[in-house]
Amino acid sequence: MTLISEAGSERGTVTQLRAYLAQAELPEDGRLPPERDLSEALGVSRTELRKALGTLEAEGQIWRHVGKGTFVGSRPIDTFADLTALAKRTNPAEVMRARLIIEPEIARAAALTATPMHIAEMRTCQARTREAATWRQYENWDNRLHRTIAEAAQNTPLLGIFDTLNALRRAVTWGRLRSTPVKPRPDHHSFTEHDAIVDAIANRDMNGAAAAMRAHLQTVERNLLDRQSAPGE
Amino acid sequence: MTLISEAGSERGTVTQLRAYLAQAELPEDGRLPPERDLSEALGVSRTELRKALGTLEAEGQIWRHVGKGTFVGSRPIDTFADLTALAKRTNPAEVMRARLIIEPEIARAAALTATPMHIAEMRTCQARTREAATWRQYENWDNRLHRTIAEAAQNTPLLGIFDTLNALRRAVTWGRLRSTPVKPRPDHHSFTEHDAIVDAIANRDMNGAAAAMRAHLQTVERNLLDRQSAPGE
């Protein structure tokens, strides 16, 4: 073997792969055969094939994933909608900060676009939180209230973002359940704060809605931190 | 079986169920035993139990799903975990509106938390957009600039949200690529607008950063709409 063939061994495999990709009939999803098969088909060692695949991947021609396979084209756009992966890299404080940044703006938008039906549903959720006999029920209606506000913004991507944040919150807080089985006290801070938010939205007061939501979340944040610093409450 | 028990059979089962729900120790997810077991445990026929469960479901106390089971609380929101599903329900205008709501707040947060390294990277991206020889290169560095701003906010969930929005934008705009192969003109609006954003962040001017980002996105939105109303540009 000459100097050239030696020096170009990897490049050779790359061009061979390129030719294969141009010629081969790939299935609908663009998946190409597993490395073990492909290396045999091309008459190359798996090591060498993997190096070539590596350069092609660096070029963005293909993408790979353990257990899934190797595919032509660019990686599909599911990106990091994967909550569990995100949840592992973050913590409740960060999620809370993100909520503080996002949700007031959602409330602001909702103040502009909410329909009477939305507002009526918000009031219903409010009433239900007050009637709640357990914390579970309370949180249930609290969630629903916040989501109704997000729905009132009438923006699909925004609603998706809200859901993502919400799911993230649950994933991160998972395992730290409210221990007390009693129901929320009638003077629970959220009641008046929720009132302020919904009232502002009903009055089409965008700044007020944003401010009320921010104030509410800040209270929630304070409670969260307190509970962390003094566990067992 | 007496007349009373017969006449009140269903109502009786409902109250019996209510008592069960109040007393029973339910697992974390609020799932209650399968109908077949529960009917035996309560000493009721499955038919009757199902009627009672039906009324409780109508009241919103529980929710059921084939194969999953029966759960207390209200039906969880079907979150669009999948971006492609979300992309099908929305449109460029909505995505643009969502960006207008979210990204200024990200810029505001970035103004507070950006490190000198972040700012330096922003300036680099800026320079690269000016040097770009093609629209593709320009958009590449433009994307990177916006993402650096999101990184500078130093909040994992926020960055995830930004990526989601970005992926959504690409998914929705997919197919309508910029046809002109020429490079951006030196007086392209984005240049000065990007300057304003980065300057504000560097000056720790939170309101300024948010305003500049909003102004920038509004210009982008206007261009987008213009292009829609006059296709082919």
Added chain:
DNA sequence: AATCCAAACCAATACTGAATTGGTTGGAGA
């Protein structure tokens, strides 16, 4: 000494078939 290769191993994913579960139907019986 440096590479390369084949095999084994690893962890993530896909796949497959059985079991579970809410929903439905049909017949027996009161």
Added chain:
DNA sequence: TCTCCAACCAATTCAGTATTGGTTTGGATT
């Protein structure tokens, strides 16, 4: 008519197995 029971249905879950890209190891080649 109504209830009950059993069987059945379709959606979902679950557990075990097979694939698959990624990594390590030991030996062979140069």
